[in-house]
Amino acid sequence: MKYIRVSQAAEQWGLSDRRVRVLCEQGKIEGVTKDGRSYLIPADAVKPIDGRSLRGKNVPQEFAALFLRIDAMKAELNKRRTLTEGELKCLQEEFLVEFTYNSNAIEGNTLTLKETAMVLEGITIDKKPLKDHLEAVGHRDAFLYIQQLIKDKAPFSERVIKDVHSLVLMDRPEDKGVYRRIPVRIADAYHEPPQPYLVPGQMEQLITEFEKKKLHPIESAALFHLKFQGIHPFIDGNGRTGRLILNFMLMQNGYPPTQIKFVDRKRYYECFDSYHSEGSTEPMIKLIAEYVEKTLRRFLKILEENY
Incomplete structure (x- = not known):
């Protein structure tokens, strides 16, 4: 070095x-x-960011250094960014394929990374269910919708969540964008989601709660994700929708989109278990922060090596 x-x-x-x-x-x-x-x-x-940037936000002491480091990398990336429109599009397309593959694989989709890329190009994979094809296309369309919302500076709302879910669940027209009307259980989880009649009120409360909180954007996105998945508002597609909304919240605050890798699904599930069994939010915040930091580091390395 x-x-x-x-x-x-x-x-x-x-x-x-x-x-x-x-x-x-x-x-x-x-x-x-x-x-x-x-x-x-x-x-x-990377030039360390001024610690005063966290003033006005309720940042747990254990995350202060991590958030400052990430924000310093974000500031450095914004300063250095010289990618052409074509180069940026290439990176975005690469991310979209990987994000779609990983998010769907966590939920049981059988398409490989290569097959996911082919499906998104319009190719049908022999002997793979139609459902898996539609999940890939739906997830892609939902992410493109989020990108457009960010471009238009659209505010976060309950409508955004339902619209994202409608795209994710394109293979289930009767269920898309509709809160569940029956009780559900999550296999091998510590937590049992609320009864269906409580879902609309809890979702409204969740969104209102996060509009008022002064948290660091990464912590806010991670906590919202924990609580959203706990409510489990839809009959299906909650995980994919939740991870898309997680990215909406990050991108809305100027952070790059990130993804939970399929190979890290055990750690991801344990984050929920820690939250519901012990009330600990630290594992999920740390997981999301590490992914954001890794993404920023990768982009900075690309710029360092090529510009």
Whole structure:
């Protein structure tokens, strides 16, 4: 790894040498090492964001450093972003295929990643159920709808949730966008969703609650996801809809969309179990934050290597 001195980092970031040393001492610059009494800073280190950016938000102490690091990477990406429209479209299409595959696979869809890509190109996969094809197309359309909402700066609402669900459940016209009218149980889960007559009121309360809370956007999105899945408002498609809404909330606040990988589904399920059995929100917040950080790091690396 290539390193630079404090003075070089200070000049690069527009800070004083003393301020950079303090940031090194406080562990706020990732990858810093020492050469005797001098600090060596990774040449590709991201300028730490001012801690005052979290003022006015209720941020748990255990997440303050993580959120500051992520926000610093987000600020750096916005500053460096020089991708062409074609390059950006290519990355978005790649993400959409992976997101669709992973989100659907978590719910039991049998299409492979390659088959998902082919279905989204309009190719029918022999010996695979029509349901699996429609789930892939529906998920894609729902994400494209979310992208358009973000572009139009549309506010979050109950209508958005129902519209997203309608696209996700395109193979079930009688159930799409309609709150369930029967009790349900989630296999092997600690939690039993509320009775159907409670769902409309709890959904309205959930949305109102998050409009008032002053949380960091990543924490807010993770908590909403936990509570949305707990209500389990629809008869089917709750997981896919919930993960799409999670991305809507992240993108609405300027973060890149992210995805829960199929290979991480056990950890993902355990996050819900921790919340419903112990009231712990930390596992889900940490999971989402790690995914966002990984996505930002990947984009920064692409720009570092090619621009």
